[in-house]
Amino acid sequence: MIVCQIGAREHYASPRTLHRASLLAELITDVWVPPDSPFRHVPGRAGERLRGRYHPELSNANVTHFTTSALGCEMMKVVSSRKSRWDELIGQNRRFQVEAVRHLRASRAFEGKDYRPAVLAYSYAARDILALARDAGATTILAQIDGGEADEALISKRWSERSETMPDKAPGSYWAAWREECRLADRILVNSEWSKQLLAQAGVDGRKLVVTPVVYEGGGSSALVAHRYPKAFDAARPLRVLFLGALTLRKGVIEALEAARALAGRPVQFVFVGGDPEARASLMVRQPNVTRHDRVPRSRVAQFYRDADVFLFPSHSDGFGMTQIEALESGLPVIASRNCAAIVEHSRTGLLLEAVSAAAIVRAISICLDHPERLAAMSVSALAAGAAFANHSATAFLDAIQEFAVPGSQ
DSSP, X not given: OEEEESSOGGGGHHHHHHHHTTOOSEEEESOOOOTTXXXXXXXXXXXXXXXXXXXXXXXXSOXXXXXXXXXXXXXXXXXXXXXXXXXXXXXXXXXXXXXXXHHHXXXXXXXXXXXXXXXXXXXXXXXXXXXXXHHTTOEEEEEOOSOHHHHHHHHHHHHHHTXXXXXXXXXXXXXXXXXXXHHHOSEEEESSHHHHHHHHHTTOOGGGEEEOOOOOOXXXXXXXXOOOOOSSOOSSSOEEEEEESOOSTTTTHHHHHHHHHHTTTSSEEEEEXXXXXXXXXXXXXXXXXXXXXXXXXXXXXXHHXXXXXXXXXXXXXXXXXXXXXXXXXXXXXXXXXXXXXXXXOBTTTEEEOSSSSHHHHHHHHHHHHHOHHHHHHHHHHHHHHHHHHHHHHHHHHHHHXXXXXXXXXO
């Protein structure tokens, strides 16, 4: 199988899984920085990001990349007149497809095979790649990273309910290209039933949709233990609620802040960790039971999970919601929305919100406040559930792939 992806999505988890199973013919990506690359010596945060564009498990894999041209385009963005976010994103996706198609043609990737090749490309940067593969008779697989056009409509509706206008909506050309990707794909991988439902609402052919989990290999949960909880929470030992992710309307940050305000008189401390693209942090300044941290490096995330008592994930829409798995694997019970992958088992590994609202969040947190013994039991179950997912997600991904891509198709 040929995998075409921009970036190090889940740290190349899908191509690594395919490579271990001897199913990866080639990984085509934008930036690849192996140990002998001069780009590894770039200083600062830029260098840190570049060094993350490599994985040793793929050191002996067939990897094609366009690092020099991709970084050249990044440098040009700095000196050129500023474009909109969508112009930059569409341009990046287009450039990657042009280079990928040129390479596939030059390498004659689909010629002379005694099997039917398969190509997996990620949504919004897949149209031209899938068109070439389809014309060549290859199996075409679209990895859909979110709920597509219906997802944007849902979030836009939520903005309007707040009497605000959703900023920076995708242009019509973006969704037209996406619909063509869906048409060209023989199968469309989605990471949750929630995403499958949204794509069906947008008119995508349901016969193409295959639900397969994000591949998550874990961070070593065997070294972790269940969280400890007091017999009762009080001012000296409050319930510590963690919100980790972008502080955006999509992620439910407004409802979370409203819940914090409603619980101001109770022993609850909220910790928000994440970037602030919509300038929501100003809403936190006057709330004494709220502490805010900016986006932190991956190396520091685990400590926030360890320090919390419960994880809050009130998303209005997520294709999967990887932080749910990270929290469970650390033994942290999760209060989750139903608008994402169905990871949390209600009353066993956390609590499911009946709606994304401040009132629903307050009710769930009140249960945790009043019944710390339930949190202790859920923490034990969370550890087991997180470890089980980490152990089996790669197998589930391979099983789904092999239902419609030829086993051993190298």
